[in-house]
Amino acid sequence: MESWLEFAKGPLFRLTFAIMLLGLIRIFMLDIWGIYKAYRKAGDKNMPWKLVLSRGLEWFFPVNRVARNRPFYSTFSTLFHIGLLVVPIFLYAHVKQWEKSIGISWITLPFDWAYWLTISTIVFAIALLMGRMFNKSSSFLSRKQDYLWPILLLIPFITGFVCAHLNVNPTYYQFFMLMHVLSGNLIFILIPFTKIAHCVLMPLSQVVCTIAWKFPPETDEAVCSTLNKKGAAV
Amino acid sequence: MSKAILTDITKCIGCLKCVSACKETNNLEMDVPRIWQKNDGLSAENWTSIIQKPGNHFIRKQCRHCLEPACVTACPVGALQKTNEGAVVYDSDKCLGCRYCMMACPYGIPRYDWDQSVPYVRKCILCFDKIKNGDQPACTKICPEGATIFGDRNELLKIAHNRIAENPGKYINKVWGENEIGGTSVLYLSDIDLSFLSYNTHLGNKPLPETTEPAMKSVPFAFVGMGGFMLGLNWIIRRRMELSKNQNEDRGNKDE
Amino acid sequence: MNRVQNTKIILWLITGFAAAVGLNRFIFGLGATTNLTDSTPWGLWIGFDVMGGVALAAGGFVMTAIFYIMKREEFHPLVKPAVLTAFLGYMAVILGLLFDLGLPWNIWHMIIFWNPHSPLFEVGWCVMLYSAVLLLEFSPVPLEKYSRYAKIRNFLMKFRFVFVLLGIMLSTLHQSSLGSLFLIMPFKLHPLWYSNILPIQFFLSAVALGLMMVAFESLASHWLYKRKPETSLVEKLGKTVVWVLSIYLIVKIIDILAAGEITIVLNGSWESFVFISEIFISIIFPIIIFSVPKMRRNIKAQWIGSFMVVFGMVFNRINVGGLTMLSITGDSYTPSWMEITISLGVVSAAALVFLFVIEHFNIWDLKPQDPESLPHTAPSFDYSSHAWLGTPDAASLTKFSLAFVLSFAVGMALMPEKKLHGKGIEEITVSRASGIERLLINGNKDDNLVEFPHKEHIARLGEDQCAQCHHLTLPRFIENSCWECHTNMYKPVDYFKHNWHASSSGANIKCDNCHVEGVQRESKSAKNCVDCHPKYDFNNARFIGSQKYFAISYTDAFHQLCVSCHFIKADELNKQNLTECKSCHKVKIHDQVAENLKWKTTLPHFNSVILPNIEKEKNQSEMSKDEKENINN
The missing domain is CATH 1.20.5 (Single alpha-helices involved in coiled-coils or other helix-helix interfaces)
Structure with missing residues (x-):
């Protein structure tokens, strides 16, 4: 098991991390390339850039927009995302690993914060999964990967929690650690090829939406005036 | 004015004091046997070494500071220079790391920091800072047996020839470095053949820069x-x- | 029509892989990436990428000379591809050089620091100038596409003849000067390759190689795009190359005869075999192929003949560039897989740019039909995003980028685990001293023994003073000596084996046995060794300063250990002979033993000796108390 762990932490991690990093850069560039091509073909080159930017920023704080309709979902989602991003990046043990291998370190989470953030992430992930399963409109819209992702994301958090905070004997420790590292690697590989790619594509989503309305010129305004909402944003 | 070192192989007892003095003076770090090193003891952190040959012969190896050095001619940016004092010195600020000097040296002296991500060429610089101020290099200063001495090149040659004349049969009748490839600033007196110090046993007296001169002209x-x-x-x-x-x-x- | 796309995917795969390896080279340095040594400072990157690359790019000046100077207008279709190949070739050479140079960010130094005596200085300048000239010579082709640059284009076109002439002049210089580089190594380069007229040989072979490279590249690119091959032009090139190769052969033969080296050619050594095969592959077979009219017209023969010249001449450059020096320097060098990868990556990147330019600009008189811009091909479906990717152009982009990303990741995974400083250290195992009362210490394993009266030392120092020399770190052996942990004196040692303690086959203890509950689990917060192993006595243990990451050599360690103490005792007891070398080095090395020594394994130790500085030692023994406390924490 030790040699498996070494392999998963070493070559396998470098492989998956490189795939994630370059894969995200790749789809980001491809997205921009696609937008550029669409923009060249669009009938109406007059893009409301400011609106696109402000609306994109609005989506960064889902509390603003979604809170009105689904306050719990929105709050949970935000908190879940915070834990999801902060814990793996700023966890003391993770930063130490980076420092050991490439000599770069950054600020780390205090021990107690890491503890509570991990627990909160696990709880909110379960809550969101339940919400998706039992809310009719949500479950209607969901695909398989929408159910699988929260489960997959839970694995490294739970196993990591076991390794860092519970007093276990070496056999269990190594088993949980291996699961932790392997699931993390799996996540890295899947990120650029699944919906998690929204982590880099989100800022571009509003541009894509806006351009889509521009192919026959002034479609957006035509639609709005048909709906008797002249001058409103689409 | 040109200074030189004369090493008398018969006097050397192999105490290695010159090696450690060199390390200390030039702030060289601890050495570790590396796969890229040659088997003569010189390395990026060892600018002089003692080669032991059967029969308790100890031969100190170091840069020969040729009078017309191939490395100086080779360097495309003039990072290596022959000074008036006789030392061949290295300017790491100019170097671009092409390693042509290492290729050109007939004695295979320059070494490289292979393990560094910012590597330099490393070799004996005849303690240039010291000899500029009239002092002598650390190695010759510390030698307890007077086996390696520093002085004016012409005078050292005279001393060498005197020693050969005074002790018939003790030395091979040759001052190594007097004329080879135009002469070197590090001279040897020896009772054994020292041609293993270079890549070829017959270097000839023609300075190496002359080989490329016709082409360059x-x-x-x-x-x-x-x-x-x-x-x-x-x-x-x-x-x-x-x-x-x-x-x-x-x-x-x-x-x- | 998948031929182009498949080729491109393969090229992207190689480029991605090489990019990861290249990153490795810049982070960890040359020693961690290459198999270069102090005796072989130039390897594959110089031999193939630089020497071979420049020679391969010779097609540019040869074709321009034929077309513009000699006015052979029928060669028009070959001129633009040849100039493009030359330009990309030089770019590849510079890229390859950036990997090879120790300090690649100083590559521009040649512009401001001059050494006009150096052949490399001349080569460097010529390559710089010629690359610029090639750019000016070629840029009218891409500029043609944009009408707004018409003025610049016309301006460049006006001076085209000047550029061509300048290009030929510069090429003549540096193609031959690449040979001059090796004139300064008469003692290193094998006599079969060393010659005073090496520059002339290099120039002649570059002309022949240039011609055949153009032919080969024409055949290859027409095969790739399924166009009708330019057989008649290749045939004419073949006719010309026979003349050039014949002159080259005569020059070589005269040179060998004049130097009296004919015996070396036939002496059956490794070099003679290499030399003969080089002559046959690069000169004699191609002459035969291209002088028989029937074969000259046959496309298969053209493929073989042109490839032979290309391969043979590059082989020649590699031979001169270092391969045939190995027997003289006594070194062994085989390029590491990383060197080969980067070389291939540079070539692949250049090939990708070549294909891009060919598809997008007017290189051939007829633009090749871009296989991906056919109007009626169906858009491709992307399974990962469940989306139709639209035009095949965009779809191929996703494929290529995916190939790059995946192979880059594989390259990263294959990156060697060893850290920078651990790289290249020779494995030399340490063994214990022999004897019981009088120990024989054979530190360098060269039978230069030191006789160490162990019992007398115990008697003098007292039974309780083991810690003065011994480490006292392993639990059951309180007097354990260095070799028990430092099995290799140069490799780092983990004296607390965490993995062993925390494995089920080892100590099998739970986390909280050592790590305090409720705090970060790390070495700082863990219990001390003494808490579990009361017999460990760090306070009395003598640590021989922990320098960097490894233990110093056996010899160094003992010199520091013994000599420093001897100096102190010599003062105390007023026995100055204690400080003399011969007080310990009594056993003389036997001449017979010495003759059988393998110098390779003994000398590095022998020469890395650092004799202890007494003043420093005295300070250190005071300091060591603090150190011990540090270690204990």
Whole structure:
């Protein structure tokens, strides 16, 4: 098991991390390339850039927009995302690993914060999964990967929690650690090829939406005036 | 004015004090046997070494500070320079790391920081800072047996020849470094053959820079000559084409 | 029509892989990436990428000379591809050089620091100038596409003849000067390759190689795009190359005869075999192929003949560039897989740019039909995003980028685990001293023994003073000596084996046995060794300063250990002979033993000796108390 762990932490991690990093850069560039091509073909080159930017920023704080309709979902989602991003990046043990291998370190989470953030992430992930399963409109819209992702994301958090905070004997420790590292690697590989790619594509989503309305010129305004909402944003 | 070192192999007891003095003076770090090192003890962190040969012969190896160094000629940016004092010194700020000096050296002296991501060429610089101020290099200063001494090159040569004359049969009748490849600033007196210090047992007396000199001198002529030849050729061919064009008018020149 | 796309995917795969390896080279340095040594400072990157690359790019000046100077207008279709190949070739050479140079960010130094005596200086300048000239020579082709640059284009076109002439002049210089580089190594380069007229040989072979490279590249690119091959032009090139190769052969033969080296050619050594095969592959076979009219017209023969010249001449450059020096320097060098990868990556990147330019600009008189811009091909479906990717152009982009990303990741995974400083250290195992009362210490394993009266030392120092020399770190052996942990004196040692303690086959203890509950689990917060192993006595243990990451050599360690103490005792007891070398080095090395020594394994130790500085030592013994406390924490 030790040699498996070494392999998963070493070559396998470098492989998956490189795939994630370059894969995200790749789809980001491809997205921009696609937008550029669409923009060249669009009938109406007059893009409301400011609106696109402000609306994109609005989506960064889902509390603003979604809170009105689904306050719990929105709050949970935000908190879940915070834990999801902060814990793996700023966890003391993770930063130490980076420092050991490439000599770069950054600020780390205090021990107690890491503890509570991990627990909160696990709880909110379960809550969101339940919400998706039992809310009719949500479950209607969901695909398989929408159910699988929260489960997959839970694995490294739970196993990591076991390794860092519970007093276990070496056999269990190594088993949980291996699961932790392997699931993390799996996540890295899947990120650029699944919906998690929204982590880099989100800022571009509003541009894509806006351009889509521009192919026959002034479609957006035509639609709005048909709906008797002249001058409103689409 | 040119300074030199004379090492008498028969006097050396192999105490390695010169090696550690060199390390201390030049702030060289601890050495570790590396796969890229040569088997002569020199390395990026070892600028002088003692080679032990059967029969308790200890030969100190270091940069020979040639009078007409191949490395100085080779370096494309002049990072290596022969100073008036006789030392061949290295300017790491100029170096671009092409390692042509290492290729050119007939004694295989310059070493490289292979393990560094910012590597430099490393070799003995004859303690240039010290000899500039009239002091002597650390190695000769510390030698307890007077086996390696520092001084004016001409005087050292005289001393060497005197020693050979005074002790007939003790030495091989040759001062190593007196004339080889134009002479070196590190001279050896020995009772054993020292030709293993270089890549070839017969180096000859011709300085190595002279091997590339004819080629380098003919560069401008080749440049101008080729240009002239091409122009001339072009002129002749055009002239011929014009003549044949006049003969049959209907063929027009293609657009290039 | 998948031929182009498949080729491109393969090229992207190689480029991605090489990019990861290249990153490795810049982070960890040359020693961690290459198999270069102090005796072989130039390897594959110089031999193939630089020497071979420059020679391969010779097609540019040869074709321009034929077309513009000699006015052979039928070669028009070959000129633009040749100039493009030359330009990309030089770019590849510079890229390859950036990997090879120790300090690549100083590559521009040649512009401001001059050494006109150096052949490399001349080569460097010529390559710089010629690359610029090639750019000016070629840029009218891409500029043609944009009408707004018409003025610049016309301006460049006006001076085209000047550029061509300048290009030929510069090429003549540096193609031959690449040979001059090796004139300064008469003692290193094998006599079969060393010659005073090496520059002339290099120039002639470059012309032949240039011609055949153009032919080969024409055949290859027409095969790739399924166009009708330019057989008649290749045939004409073949006719010309016979003349050039014949002159080259005559020059070589005269040179060998004049130097009296004909015996070396036939002496059956490794070099003679290499030399003969080089001559046959690069000169004699191609001459035969291209002088028989029937074969000259056959496309298969053209493929073989042109490839032979290309391969043979590059082989020649590699031979001169270092391969045939190995027997003289006594070194062994085989390029590491990383060197080969980067070389291939540079070539692949250049090939990708070549294909891009060919598809997008007017290189051939007829633009090749871009296989991906056919109007009626169906858009491709992307399974990962469940989306139709639209035009095949965009779809191929996703494929290529995916190939790059995946192979880059594989390259990263294969990156060697070893850290920078651990790289290249020779494995030399340490063994214990022999004897019981009088120990024989054979530190360097060269039978230069030191006789160490162990019992007398115990008697003098007292039974309780083991810690003065011994480490006292392993639990059951309180007097354990260095070799028990430092099995290799140069490799780092983990004296607390965490993995062993925390494995089920080892100590099998739970986390909280050592780590305090409720705090970060790390060495700082863990219990001390003494808490579990009361017999460990760090306070009395003598640590021989923990320098960097490894233990110093056996010899160094003992010199520091013994000599420093001897100096102190010599003062105390007023026995100055204690400080003399011969007080310990009594056993003389036997001449017979010495003759059988393998110098390779003994000398590095022998020469890395650092004799202890007494003043420093005294300070250190005071300091060591603090150190011990540090270690204990």
